[in-house]
Amino acid sequence: MKEALKEAKKALLTDDVPIGAVVVKDGVIIARAHNEKEKRNDATAHAEVLAIRKATKKLNNWWLEDVTIYVTLEPCAMCMGAMINSRIGRLVFGAWDAKGGCCGSVCDLNKDYKFNHKFETLGGVMQDECGKIITDFFKEKRKK
Amino acid sequence: MKEALKEAKKALLTDDVPIGAVVVKDGVIIARAHNEKEKRNDATAHAEVLAIRKATKKLNNWWLEDVTIYVTLEPCAMCMGAMINSRIGRLVFGAWDAKGGCCGSVCDLNKDYKFNHKFETLGGVMQDECGKIITDFFKEKRKK
Numbered sequence: 001m002k003e004a005l006k007e008a009k010k011a012l013l014t015d016d017v018p019i020g021a022v023v024v025k026d027g028v029i030i031a032r033a034h035n036e037k038e039k040r041n042d043a044t045a046h047a048e049v050l051a052i053r054k055a056t057k058k059l060n061n062w063w064l065e066d067v068t069i070y071v072t073l074e075p076c077a078m079c080m081g082a083m084i085n086s087r088i089g090r091l092v093f094g095a096w097d098a099k100g101g102c103c104g105s106v107c108d109l110n111k112d113y114k115f116n117h118k119f120e121t122l123g124g125v126m127q128d129e130c131g132k133i134i135t136d137f138f139k140e141k142r143k144k
Numbered sequence: 145m146k147e148a149l150k151e152a153k154k155a156l157l158t159d160d161v162p163i164g165a166v167v168v169k170d171g172v173i174i175a176r177a178h179n180e181k182e183k184r185n186d187a188t189a190h191a192e193v194l195a196i197r198k199a200t201k202k203l204n205n206w207w208l209e210d211v212t213i214y215v216t217l218e219p220c221a222m223c224m225g226a227m228i229n230s231r232i233g234r235l236v237f238g239a240w241d242a243k244g245g246c247c248g249s250v251c252d253l254n255k256d257y258k259f260n261h262k263f264e265t266l267g268g269v270m271q272d273e274c275g276k277i278i279t280d281f282f283k284e285k286r287k288k
Contacts, residue, residue: 037206041200041201041204041205041206042197042200042201042206043196043200043206043207043208043226043229043230043231044193044196044197044200044226044229044230046229049188052187052188053186053188056185056186056187056188057185057186060185061185062181062185062186062187063187064187076225076228076229077221077222077224077225077228077246077253077259078221078222078223078224078225078226078228078229079222079225080221080222080225081220081221081222081223081224081225081246082187082188082222084220084221084222085187085188085190085220085222086187086188087187099260100259100260102221102225106257106258106259107256107257109221112251113250113251114250115221115244115250116243116244
């Protein structure tokens with residue numbers, strides 16, 4: 001999660017909400033990404049989607065069953081869907097997202113429905129640090 | 145929807161499930177895409193995500209409030225999430241997807257929860273044609 005937080009901080013350079021993700025297989029980080037929505041001007045460019053796409057390319061396989069994705073914020077519907085579609089092995093996330101989180105907050109796409117893949121999840125890991133950089137980001141925004 | 149079906153047929157060239165999408169603004173098609181999951185070896189490369197990304201690039205704006213997306217199949221969680229994130233104006237889809245559809249079949253992400261965007265939806269448009277090319281594709285697969 002520390003590595004995902006490092007990624008999150010990179011998003012600040014392009015005025016993007018600081019959210020980061022890393023993908024780990026066999027104890028090794030195989031992909032890193034941060035939110036690039038503003039940088040790319042693309043609402044699908046969330047950290048998780050970009051990290052999954054990189055991992056997929058690295059492994060030359062869209063089936064990510066043996067990997068763990070670490071994300072600093074609870075994933076939205078799109079990102080949870082991307083994890084289901086990619087058959088991700090495990091998700092570990094930092095802060096909870098009461099407004100858009102789809103792994104327990106607004107809903108739990110992994111548990112509430114019978115999609116063709118379910119995966120292990122763990123939320124709230126380093127949630128204070130992961131949440132703080134986001135609230136700090138919005139505090140700064142409001143000052144401007 | 146006829147144009148989306150044309151797109152869907154292109155997916156057959158790379159042995160991808162034939163699903164197509166077009167994005168329309170002011171009566172003009174601004175983006176077209178088809179499912180490229182197998183071609184790109186990437187489970188996030190659904191027709192809708194690729195079409196949204198192209199539309200976003202074309203308009204140089206991730207906010208797609210005034211556009212309609214036509215898709216041949218009911219969108220999955222990831223694609224519905226991408227539409228919420230992109231503030232899409234309207235969704236029109238063809239066949240229903242009982243196993244993975246998130247616009248009325250398995251769930252309705254647009255209506256069941258309070259996300260920060262809701263949009264108009266219409267399902268079942270040219271559903272026979274849109275569904276048939278998919279069932280034909282799987283029939284052929286099973287023969288092999």
